[in-house]
Amino acid sequence: MLLDVLQGAEAGTFIIFLDSVNFSGRSLLKGYINAALKREDVVHVLELEVSEEELRAGLDTQCARRMYFHGGFADPLGWIKRSSFTVPQFTSEDILTLLTPVQQSKSAVLVIDSLSWLLRHLDPVVICKRLQEIKRGGAVKTIIGLLHSDMHQTSLVGSVCHLATTVISLGPRTQGQWALAKTTKRTKSGKVLQEEELFSIQEDLTVHSRVSHTVHTQAEPDSVEADPMANLTFNLRLSEMEREAKEKVALPFVFSQEKKSALLHPGQGAGQIMYEPDANDDFDQEDPDEDLDV
Template identity: 60%
Template sequence: MLPELLQGSDAGGFLIIQDSAGCSGRHLLKSFINAALNREEAVHVLGFEISEEELKEELKGSLTQRLHFHDAFTDPLGWTDHPAFTVHQFGLEELTRLVKHTSHAKPAILVIDSLSWILRHVSPPVVCRTLQQLKKGGAVRAIIGLLHADMHQRGAVGSVCHLATSVITVAPRMTGDEALAKITKRSKSGKVVQDEEIFSIKEDLTVIVMSKPSHTGLKLTDPENQETDPTANLTFNLHLSDTEREAKDKLALPFVFSKEKKTALLHSGPGSGRILYEPDVNDDYDQEDPDDDLDV
């Protein structure tokens, strides 16, 4: 599935590369940029975390002619008098102007490096609304964003990933030059396909899919998603043995009446007490108004 995503056949798609401190996804992001340039597509990069020189260092010189870098790395918050691009310019009108300023006839691909920088300074609802407008506006053909999941709350990460048509979560492997890609792809019909692939990236940014992961060995899990047993460290036992469970089943509960107890309560036997009332001649009792003696 990873080679299929690299081909970029889905128009109007939104791809998120989700990484963490344990495994960076920037090298894979560069592979997507390189693949788009090889397809002779125009690529606009919002660079918040690396400079233009560092990005183009691994790309071929002839391909970078269609690469448009918008420098948000030098002054991302607009502290100087003439910033190139700031995080506060992340909006539909400004991004549309930047993309359409070039002379390319076809819609370009917008690469955001990274969404985490924007989410740190812009509220998640505003970021999600802008991304949704870009997907439907037609100014860009596709959006590719890098997201550092361990920098944000799970709700913010989930909101942004909910808009994505594809999410690639990278995780480390035992071998240094290999990584695990956990892919979730949503089709236009609503069908969700999930897959896992082991891949490596060559020096020319070509992605090589090695194999499917083997689940018989060590399984990589997210520490936040690990289920812990709440009864593991208790000083008393919450589980019953077979003997204790049998004794519990035989115990008669005080609020459960047996058949014999119900019969004894409903049918009074000899010697049981009864209350008999005979009205006195002086009783002022009106059959038509039983409450006549009450001061109401």
């Protein structure tokens, strides 16, 4: 699945490389950039954490004409006015302004290095909202962000990752040059696919992988209600014979035609109850408690 993500066939995707101090995800990020350049995508990089020279190192130089850096490394917060892009400029309008001069017939790939820089200096709610706006705007084919999980609270990391269509969690090296990648991908049908792979990155930034473990789950599985009659010591269900016998029993509040006729048309000699109130039964409507002597 990792190599499928690097191919970048689907449009409108948001990919997060989730790394930590145990393993840096920048090499895999550069591997994705290199793959995007080779398939002739236009790549825009918001450099906030490392310099342009470091990000260009190892990339295919023949494809460099389709790669555009928007420098924020020298002055990411805009204090000395030396950067072409700063953290406060992370808005859908400013991103569109950066893409417009070099916009071609197809959408571009936007690389954010890194999302942690934005989360450290902007309201996370604002960042999530702007990421959604950029994703839905149509000018960007794919958004790729590097996020350092150990720099933020778990709840914050989870909120940002919830917006992504694919999250690649990177672990430390396990076998020589092989490192662990756990890919979680949400498909358009609502399914969530998970796969653990071992991967290695070559000097030319090509990525090799082999599957370690695959899991297929539903994004929102239907909740299964517990059967309240599952573990009872007595039986509440009826057999077919018992059900038939029950249906033949006449209910006490259901009158048959004969009983209805007898009640509506009483015959001769039918008894009647006559009641004549005496003096002690005198009832005063204005004093219903008269007989209580109070």
